[in-house]
Amino acid sequence: MEDAPRRTPLFGIPIDGGGWIFLAVVIAVTIAVPVLNLATEPGSAFHVPTYLVPLLGKYLCYALLAVAVDLVWGYCGILSLGHGAFFALGGYAMGMYLMREIGPRGVYGNANLPDFMVFLNWKELPWFWYGFDIFPFAMLMVLLVPGVLALVFGWLAFRSRVTGVYLSIITQALTFALMLAFFRNNMGFGGNNGLTDFKDILGFNLQSDETRAALFIASGIALALGYLVCRYIVTSKLGRVVAAIRDAESRTRFLGYRVEHYKLFVFVVSAVLAGIAGALYVPQVGIINPSEFSPANSIEIVVWVALGGRGTLFGAALGAVLVNYGKSYFTGAFPDLWLFILGGLFIFVTLFMPKGVVGSIREGLAGGRGLISRKRDEAPSPGAFAGSPGE
Amino acid sequence: MKRAAFLLLLALAVLVPRPSFAQDIEAAINALGQGSFNERTSAANALAQTGDQRAVPVLKALGDRELYLRKADNKVFIGRTVSGTVTLIDPVTGKEAGVSTGGDIEGVKVNNALRRTIEALLGGLTLLSSDPAVRRDAATAMFNQPDPEALGTLDAAIAKETDPAIKAKMDEARAAAVLKSSRPDAEKIAAVKILGARGDQASLSLLQNLEASAQGDLKAAAAEAIEDVSGALALWNNVQNLWYGISLGSVLLLAAIGLAITFGVMGVINMAHGEMVMIGAYTTFFVQELFRAHAPEAFDYSLFVALPAAFAVAGLVGIAMERGIIRFLYGRPLETLLATWGISLMLQQTVRSLFGPSNREVGTPSWMSGTVEITNGLTLTSNRIAIVVFTAIVFIALMLVMRFTRFGLQMRAVTQNRPMANSVGIRSGWVDAMTFGLGSAIAGVAGVALSQIDNVSPNLGQSYIIDSFLVVVFGGVGNLWGTLVGAMSLGILNKFLEPWAGAVLGKILILVMVILFIQRRPRGLFALKGRSVEA
Numbered sequence: 001m002e003d004a005p006r007r008t009p010l011f012g013i014p015i016d017g018g019g020w021i022f023l024a025v026v027i028a029v030t031i032a033v034p035v036l037n038l039a040t041e042p043g044s045a046f047h048v049p050t051y052l053v054p055l056l057g058k059y060l061c062y063a064l065l066a067v068a069v070d071l072v073w074g075y076c077g078i079l080s081l082g083h084g085a086f087f088a089l090g091g092y093a094m095g096m097y098l099m100r101e102i103g104p105r106g107v108y109g110n111a112n113l114p115d116f117m118v119f120l121n122w123k124e125l126p127w128f129w130y131g132f133d134i135f136p137f138a139m140l141m142v143l144l145v146p147g148v149l150a151l152v153f154g155w156l157a158f159r160s161r162v163t164g165v166y167l168s169i170i171t172q173a174l175t176f177a178l179m180l181a182f183f184r185n186n187m188g189f190g191g192n193n194g195l196t197d198f199k200d201i202l203g204f205n206l207q208s209d210e211t212r213a214a215l216f217i218a219s220g221i222a223l224a225l226g227y228l229v230c231r232y233i234v235t236s237k238l239g240r241v242v243a244a245i246r247d248a249e250s251r252t253r254f255l256g257y258r259v260e261h262y263k264l265f266v267f268v269v270s271a272v273l274a275g276i277a278g279a280l281y282v283p284q285v286g287i288i289n290p291s292e293f294s295p296a297n298s299i300e301i302v303v304w305v306a307l308g309g310r311g312t313l314f315g316a317a318l319g320a321v322l323v324n325y326g327k328s329y330f331t332g333a334f335p336d337l338w339l340f341i342l343g344g345l346f347i348f349v350t351l352f353m354p355k356g357v358v359g360s361i362r363e364g365l366a367g368g369r370g371l372i373s374r375k376r377d378e379a380p381s382p383g384a385f386a387g388s389p390g391e
Numbered sequence: 392m393k394r395a396a397f398l399l400l401l402a403l404a405v406l407v408p409r410p411s412f413a414q415d416i417e418a419a420i421n422a423l424g425q426g427s428f429n430e431r432t433s434a435a436n437a438l439a440q441t442g443d444q445r446a447v448p449v450l451k452a453l454g455d456r457e458l459y460l461r462k463a464d465n466k467v468f469i470g471r472t473v474s475g476t477v478t479l480i481d482p483v484t485g486k487e488a489g490v491s492t493g494g495d496i497e498g499v500k501v502n503n504a505l506r507r508t509i510e511a512l513l514g515g516l517t518l519l520s521s522d523p524a525v526r527r528d529a530a531t532a533m534f535n536q537p538d539p540e541a542l543g544t545l546d547a548a549i550a551k552e553t554d555p556a557i558k559a560k561m562d563e564a565r566a567a568a569v570l571k572s573s574r575p576d577a578e579k580i581a582a583v584k585i586l587g588a589r590g591d592q593a594s595l596s597l598l599q600n601l602e603a604s605a606q607g608d609l610k611a612a613a614a615e616a617i618e619d620v621s622g623a624l625a626l627w628n629n630v631q632n633l634w635y636g637i638s639l640g641s642v643l644l645l646a647a648i649g650l651a652i653t654f655g656v657m658g659v660i661n662m663a664h665g666e667m668v669m670i671g672a673y674t675t676f677f678v679q680e681l682f683r684a685h686a687p688e689a690f691d692y693s694l695f696v697a698l699p700a701a702f703a704v705a706g707l708v709g710i711a712m713e714r715g716i717i718r719f720l721y722g723r724p725l726e727t728l729l730a731t732w733g734i735s736l737m738l739q740q741t742v743r744s745l746f747g748p749s750n751r752e753v754g755t756p757s758w759m760s761g762t763v764e765i766t767n768g769l770t771l772t773s774n775r776i777a778i779v780v781f782t783a784i785v786f787i788a789l790m791l792v793m794r795f796t797r798f799g800l801q802m803r804a805v806t807q808n809r810p811m812a813n814s815v816g817i818r819s820g821w822v823d824a825m826t827f828g829l830g831s832a833i834a835g836v837a838g839v840a841l842s843q844i845d846n847v848s849p850n851l852g853q854s855y856i857i858d859s860f861l862v863v864v865f866g867g868v869g870n871l872w873g874t875l876v877g878a879m880s881l882g883i884l885n886k887f888l889e890p891w892a893g894a895v896l897g898k899i900l901i902l903v904m905v906i907l908f909i910q911r912r913p914r915g916l917f918a919l920k921g922r923s924v925e926a
Contacts, residue, residue, distance in 0.1 A: 079725045153906075160910040165660045165724050169860045170906050176857050177902035180895050295857065299662075299732050306729060339740035346733025350726040351719055 013232045018358060022314035023224055029056070030220025034213035053212045054284040059324050060219035061281040063317035064226045066304045068273035071230045073302065074311035075239065076266045077246035079164075082171030083274050084298035085178050086146035088288065090275025092182075093145055095195035095288040096129060097138035098206075102199050115197070116190045126188045135202060142279040143272050150271030151264065158260040158267075163249065172295045179293035194289025201283050212284070219280045223317065226273050230313050233269065242266055303342070306349045309356025318357060416443050417483050423453060424460035424467040424499055431499075432508050439512040447516050449482045454509045458499040459491075467499065507536070515541045518548040523557060530560035535593065537564070539572030563589050570601050579605075580612045587616030590623040632886045638775045640882025641782035642844070644875060645837035647859035647866075648789065649830035651874040654863055656806045656826045659717060660728045663735035664859060665852025666742075667831045670708060671701035671838020672847045673742060676751045691756040697839050705835025706828045708738075713827035718820065735852065743849040753842040774843050781840055785833065790871060792829075802826055861905050867915025876916060881905075 008015060015023065033056055036048040065087050072078040104111035108118040113125060131137040153174060157167055185191035204211040233239050242262050244252045253259045282288045291297075300323075308319025323345070330338040353360055419441055422434035435453070438446045452458045452469040459470040459477060468479035468488060477496065481488040501509075510532065517529035526548070533541060545565045552558040566582035583601070586594040598620065602613040650664045678697040682690050712734060720727045759774045793799040804812040805822045813819050838851070845851060858881070866877025881901060888897035909915075 079728070156907070156910050160913050162909055162913045165654075165658075165728060166864060166909065166913065168725065168728060169660070169864055170909055173857060173861060173902050173906060177899045177906075180899050180902075184895055296853075299729070302729060303733075306726075336740070336744060339736045339743075343733040343736030343740070346736070347716060347730050350723075350730040350733075351716065354726070 011228070013228055014235050015231060018312065018314055018362075019227070019231060022227065022317065026060075026220055026224045026227075026317075029060075030217055030224075034216055038209060038213055050209055050212070053209070053216050055328070057212070057216040057219045057284040058281060059321045060216070060223050061277045061284070062301075062304070062320040062324050064219070064223045064277040064280075065274050065301060066308065066316035066320035067223070067226050067230055067313050068270040068277065069301050070305045070308075070310060070313050070316035071233070071273070072267055072270045073305060074313070074316070075234050075246060076242050076263055077249075078263060078267060079168045079302065080171045080267075080270075081168045081295060081298045081302065082175040083270070083301055084295075085175035085293055086150060086271040086274035087278035087281070087301075088178070088182075088290075088292035089146045089149065090142045090278030091282040091288040091292060092189060092195070092278075093132075093138055093141040093275070094279035094282045095198075096132040096141075096189075097135060098198040098201060098283060099195050100129070100133035101201065102197065105199055106197070114190070114195075116193065117188070120185060128188065139279070142275050146271040146275030146278075147268050150268045154264045154267040155260075158263045161260075172298065175293050175298050176295050179290050179295075182290035182293060190289070192290060194287055195282075196287040196289075198283065198286055206283055206286065215280065215284050219284070222276055222280055226276070227313055227317070229269070229273070233266070234313070238262065238265070300342070303346050303349065305356075307345060307353075307356055309358030309360075312356070312358045315356050315358030322357070416441050416445060419446075420449055420482050421465060421467050423449070423458065424465060428502055428505055432505050435505065435508055435512060439516055444516070444520070445482060445485075447513065447520075450509050450513050450516070452482075453499060453501060454506055454513075456498055456501060459496040460499055461491075461496050463495060468496070470496070470498075511536050511538045511541060514538075515544040518544055518561070519551070523554055526552070526554075527557050527560060530557060530564045533564040534560070534567050537567035537571050537597070539568050542568050542572060563594075567594075567597055570597060576605075576607070576609045579609055583609070583612045583616045587619050590620045592624065595620045595624065632890070633883060634771065634775075636883030636886035637879065638779055638882070639886060640879035641779045642841065643855075643858055643862050643882050644878035645778075645782050645785065645840055646834070646855040647862035647878055648786065648871065648874055649833035649837070650859050651863045651866070651868065651871065652789075652802075652833070653827055653830035655868045655870075656802055657717075657721075657823050658724050659827075660724060660731070660860070661827075661830070662728055662732040662856065663712065663738060663852075664731075664830070664834055665854075665856035666735045666738040667705045667709060667834035667852070668838040668841060668855055669742060669847075669849065669852040670705050670738070671835030672753065672842040672845075672851055673746060673751070673838075674701040674704050674835065675839045675842045676746075676753050676847055679754055690754065691758060693754075694756055694759075694839060698836060701835040701839045702832045703835075705838070706832030709831025709834075710824055710828040712831070713824045717827065718823065721823075735856075739849045739852070746849075748849060750846040750848045753847050755843055759843065778840050778844065785836060786871070786875060789833070793871065798822075798825060861902070864915055865905050865908060867912075867917040870917040873915055873917030 008020065010023075033048050033053060036046050037050060037053050040047040042049075065083065068086075069080065069083050072080055072083075099114045102114065106115040106118070108115055110118045113122060117125070132141070153171075157170065162170065181187055182189050182194075183192050189195070198206055200206050201211065201215075204214070206212075234242070241252065241257055244255075245257075245259050245262055249259055278288075278292075301320075304319040304323045305316040306319070307323060308317065309315030323342075326341065327338065330341055349356065355363070416438070419434065419438040423431055423438065425431075426434070435450060438449065448469060449458065449467075457470055457472075459468050459479065460466075461468060461479070467482065469482050470477040470479055470491075472478075475492065477491045477493065479488045479491060479496070480486070514529045514533040514536065515538075517525050518533070520526055520529070533545065542565065545561060545568060549558060549561045549565065552561060562585055566585040569578055569582040570586070579601075583598065586598055595617065598613050598617045602610055602617060605613055646665075646668055649667065650661060653659050653661050653664075675694070675697040678700050679690070679693045682693040682696070712731070716730055716734065717727055720730060755774060759777050761773050762770045763773060763776065764770045793803065801812070801817045801822050802825075804815075804817055805819050805826075809819055812822075841851070841855075845854075862874060862877045862881055865881060866873035866875070884904075885897055885901055888900055892900060
């Protein structure tokens with residue numbers, strides 16, 4: 001791993017140089033953006049326009065999601081192509097709370113039922129909507145629903161030693177199945193329109209600048225805390241075992257570790273983080289619909305991580321912001337080019353930058369200083385731990 | 392009995408051609424031109440009663456609003472309208488009787504009741520036609536519109552009929568008419584038996600109507616027949632579901648088989664596989680465009696040109712992908728997955744830029760359109776049959792290549808043990824390239840077939856890729872039989888779940904089942920046996 005002396009601990013969690021820079025940037029942005037939006041006049045050179053606040057907040061949520069994927073992929077070697085499902089489930093839990101907050105202000109003015117249920121001519125609230133008018137309960141569900149799904153799915157998959165591309169494919173099937181399910185009107189989640197027309201959260205108007213700023217700050221804090229949690233896990237003794245599983249699963253098993261338990265733990269933590277990211281994402285973009293479950297979305301998350309740099313955590317966050325900034329820019333300016341660029345990115349990163357942006361910068365730094373000996377100690381190249389298919 | 396005897400007499404009378412009654416038929420035809428709808432309905436009946444075959448075109452023309460009344464002498468003519476002028480044809484002699492521009496004639500009006508009467512009458516009249524196909528259609532029409540009035544005609548036709556198949560149809564039509572008539576119960580019970588033997592949805596509803604109104608023995612007989620018919624229908628329904636399942640399974644097999652080869656031999660999941668299918672479909676479109684432009688008369692054969700073209704195009708794209716990108720990623724299957732996903736996005740966008748985002752029209756050759764009726768309960772569409780047959784040919788051809796060619800031998804060797812294959816002198820790099828090319832080429836050929844049943848759009852491949860993965864994962868790697876069994880079981884399961892779970896829920900259930908199945912057999916149904924722990 002990285003050389004030990006350069007790590008400075010925070011709350012007892014060893015943070016490397018890049019991690020400190022990352023935390024500093026996240027905290028600076030978390031403070032600066034709301035301040036510059038609220039405290040400066042629109043004409044001022046330092047003013048952050050209001051439309052940018054939820055957009056940047058969205059990037060922060062994506063960054064947290066990417067950190068969660070990096071935890072399972074970069075450190076445990078599990079390529080999940082279904083993390084979009086956990087993200088969307090967290091988002092739906094939040095969306096259900098926001099729907100209940102609308103109360104009688106909907107188009108149909110029904111205090112007990114969300115608009116789409118009135119439209120479908122339903123008479124009462126389905127049981128699984130109970131409790132979602134209570135904020136703490138909804139927040140508990142944001143954690144529990146993705147967590148429990150990951151627990152059950154992971155337990156089934158890891159116990160029977162489904163690994164490698166097989167695991168990737170069934171995670172993809174999982175999110176595909178959920179997408180089909182949520183598209184159904186009679187599932188009770190709004191069908192293909194999803195949940196939208198939110199009014200307020202905890203009594204604060206979602207359209208107001210102050211609420212948006214608060215959500216932005218919450219996303220920034222969640223990203224920083226999520227990073228710290230992941231960092232804590234990967235630097236702990238458990239993290240060492242997880243990395244060992246990534247590099248040589250059978251050997252770790254033969255040494256007496258219960259491989260499935262470690263994998264399951266990391267997978268569930270990652271799913272919960274993804275759920276939190278989804279819950280923060282929904283009030284900022286104002287809608288959640290089943291297309292969030294689409295397998296293509298989940299694969300896209302993986303390329304964020306690959307671009308930023310697997311197995312670095314902050315690299316994943318960087319990749320998420322870079323790709324999504326590119327997406328916002330190109331889908332606006334050259335919509336026909338975007339898929340070429342995204343596709344090219346997939347190919348370019350896997351062929352020429354297997355360690356991502358962060359890995360390349362590190363190599364450049366190491367090479368510049370002539371510290372060839374350091375290279376040997378660094379994290380094994382991501383290609384080496386993908387696990388060959390048998391031979 | 393008296394009535395029956397009268398009808399029989401009438402029918403016999405009908406059978407005898409009577410040219411001498413020309414003025415009778417002329418009067419009957421002219422009566423169609425005037426009076427209320429009721430009067431004209433009875434005029435149509437009277438015309439049919441003459442039994443003259445010349446009444447057939449007249450009634451047809453009336454139904455099609457091509458019958459005209461000449462105001463000058465109240466004579467009725469059949470009119471053929473060509474660009475505003477009406478050519479009048481004398482219905483009795485069949486000769487042309489002048490041209491009109493519309494002022495001196497008026498169209499004979501019909502309403503729906505009259506049209507229904509005409510259909511039934513035509514059924515009765517055409518029963519006696521000399522053309523077997525016309526008689527068969529007439530019997531079918533009379534079954535669908537049972538009319539007790541036509542019983543006499545039917546009896547006469549049955550007595551005269553020599554073709555047993557048509558006779559059976561006439562019997563059924565007669566039975567349907569008997570149920571609606573006021574005949575004695577004994578005769579109706581016999582009719583119930585005939586309908587019970589026919590055993591399709593139409594006879595079921597006739598029987599159910601009867602059961603609701605009948606009493607005593609007749610009711611019991613009807614109930615019994617209903618039970619039989621329902622049982623037979625359920626059976627046919629299962630056969631039909633099985634067929635739909637096989638048909639869906641063939642589609643899945645076509646889409647997945649190339650994937651199974653590349654995954655089996657190279658351990659590479661090719662996410663761009665679906666795009667190879669799409670390329671094959673667009674090749675078909677392109678070839679058909681060429682045919683439309685240069686040889687429209689040979690359009691029916693365009694698919695035979697499209698097949699090798701799609702094979703070549705998709706195969707070359709596959710080889711280019713392998714040589715250009717994938718060979719640098721061997722031993723890193725997860726990264727290969729990502730890179731091929733990138734390729735798939737780029738291919739989609741390329742096709743979207745070249746051909747536009749909307750669906751493209753791919754024509755179906757005439758020999759592939761239409762349906763084949765197996766029994767009353769089961770009709771198969773020709774294009775589905777063609778696809779099932781085509782899939783079988785592709786599958787068998789591939790099996791033969793794998794088993795009996797040098798390339799197939801090398802491919803199997805590399806699948807089973809790559810280092811050992813290398814050490815006996817097989818160039819595994821070359822085998823990889825060829826295998827990838829072959830897998831992609833088969834996907835291209837699948838695209839030709841799928842272009843016949845699906846929309847040809849840039850997203851075509853996306854809709855098959857997850858299903859194809861499931862088939863491969865379910866069936867197991869390195870064995871084409873596994874892919875076959877996987878595709879067929881998923882296809883058939885899907886079609887049997889659909890009726891009671893709905894299409895979407897059925898699909899979700901299948902996904903969940905496959906996910907659970909993987910728990911029991913992580914390497915699929917037909918896994919290669921080995922002793923490697925990492926396998």
